[in-house]
Structures are given as structure tokens and as C-alpha cells.
Amino acid sequence: ETGVTQSPTHLIKTRGQQVTLRCSSQSGHNTVSWYQQALGQGPQFIFQYYREEENGRGNFPPRFSGLQFPNYSSELNVNALELDDSALYLCASSLDVSGSGGYEQYFGPGTRLTVT
Amino acid sequence: AQTVTQSQPEMSVQEAETVTLSCTYDTSENNYYLFWYKQPPSRQMILVIRQEAYKQQNATENRFSVNFQKAAKSFSLKISDSQLGDTAMYFCATHWNYMRFGAGTRLTVKP
Numbered sequence: 278e279t280g281v282t283q284s285p286t287h288l289i290k291t292r293g294q295q296v297t298l299r300c301s302s303q304s305g306h307n308t309v310s311w312y313q314q315a316l317g318q319g320p321q322f323i324f325q326y327y328r329e330e331e332n333g334r335g336n337f338p339p340r341f342s343g344l345q346f347p348n349y350s351s352e353l354n355v356n357a358l359e360l361d362d363s364a365l366y367l368c369a370s371s372l373d374v375s376g377s378g379g380y381e382q383y384f385g386p387g388t389r390l391t392v393t
Numbered sequence: 394a395q396t397v398t399q400s401q402p403e404m405s406v407q408e409a410e411t412v413t414l415s416c417t418y419d420t421s422e423n424n425y426y427l428f429w430y431k432q433p434p435s436r437q438m439i440l441v442i443r444q445e446a447y448k449q450q451n452a453t454e455n456r457f458s459v460n461f462q463k464a465a466k467s468f469s470l471k472i473s474d475s476q477l478g479d480t481a482m483y484f485c486a487t488h489w490n491y492m493r494f495g496a497g498t499r500l501t502v503k504p
Binding site for chain 1: 426436437439445484488490492494495496497
């Protein structure tokens with residue numbers, strides 16, 4: 278069974294640029310969530326996709342967007358990067374039988390984004 | 394809105410001893426889920442234990458157990474027979490619609 282993978286591991290971008298982060302869910306999982314984890318803090322929920330549809334969003338501006346593909350891999354896109362976007366970005370997948378959540382989430386190792 | 398508070402930024406324990414990590418939360422919901430996740434220095438988060446709020450019985454997973462007090466909105470984690478491999482950041486989280494995490498407790502197990 279393949280776990281959750283993320284790419285790239287590290288990324289350095291310049292303020293104002295755009296970035297795409299990728300996540301491959303664990304086999305058979307239909308839900309993916311994305312989190313931003315600033316240094317020394319807990320993860321903050323960005324959004325969640327269930328069967329390719331966004332079904333939850335945290336307090337993040339529209340320049341944070343995402344996609345979930347039929348094979349349940351996922352992307353997080355961030356436009357107009359700001360210095361405060363520097364963080365570890367985590368994705369987590371789960372098998373949600375009803376779309377209501379509450380199931381164990383399996384996390385990837387994260388992508389460390391640095392904005393200069 | 395749900396918030397999660399972990400009041401102990403750092404804790405340490407001697408190997409083989411028992412330690413309890415605190416977590417309180419605020420919610421107006423009746424049905425939700427509670428989790429403890431562990432993030433070792435290699436940073437990949439892994440589930441320690443999960444509790445369904447409608448269940449009175451406290452969840453247990455080997456050396457890990459919780460004390461769930463729904464009325465008090467408290468969800469503490471007890472680690473028995475601490476091992477060096479338990480050294481990590483521990484995050485308490487609640488789930489209703491989506492997951493909300495506390496700021497974490499850094500636990501160090503000393504030999």
C-alpha cells in the first residue's frame with residue numbers, strides 16, 4: 278500500500294510568483310485536505326476535496342485554489358505569493374464513506390515553501 | 394467556531410514513566426470527532442488515537458489512552474511506559490466539517 282506523497286520537498290519562490298504543489302493520495306482514498314503549517318504552529322486547514330468537489334474551506338483568500346483529479350491526486354495552487362505564505366504545506370488523504378468527515382487522515386511529508 | 398487549546402508548549406518525561414498532555418476545545422456542536430496526532434522530527438504526522446464524541450468510553454491504543462470529558466470539553470492524552478521514540482510534537486485536533494488543530498506540545502522523552 279503506497280502512502281501519501283508530496284512534491285516537491287522544498288521550493289523557493291519570489292514574492293508575486295505562482296506555485297503549484299502536488300499530492301498523491303493513499304490508494305483507495307477519496308478525500309484530500311490541504312493544510313498550512315507555519316513554523317512552531319499547528320496545521321491550519323486550507324480546503325478539502327471530496328470526490329473531486331471542494332466541500333470545505335478554511336479562512337484563506339481565493340488566491341489559494343486547488344484541484345482533485347479522478348485518480349484522487351491533488352494540487353494546491355497559490356497565486357501572487359506573499360512572504361507570509363512561507364510555511365510547510367501538508368496534504369492528507371482519507372477514505373470518507375459519507376462525505377461527512379471525521380475519519381483518520383493520512384498525512385504526506387509536506388512541501389516546505391520559502392517565499393523571498 | 395471550534396478552537397483547540399494546548400496549554401503546555403513543552404513537556405519532558407523520563408523513559409518508562411507516564412505523562413499526560415492536556416487539550417481543551419470549544420464547540421457548540423454535539424457530534425464531532427477528536428484526535429491526537431504525533432509529528433516526529435522527520436515531520437510526517439501520524440494518528441495516535443481517535444475518539445468519537447458520542448461515545449462515552451475513552452479510546453485506548455496500546456500505551457496511549459485518552460481522558461475524554463465532554464461536558465468540560467477536555468481531551469487529554471496519557472502516554473504510559475514512555476519510550477524514546479515517543480519524542481515528537483503532539484497535536485490535539487477536533488473535526489466537525491473540517492479538522493482544527495491546537496498549537497501542539499513538544500514532548501521529549503529522556504533516557
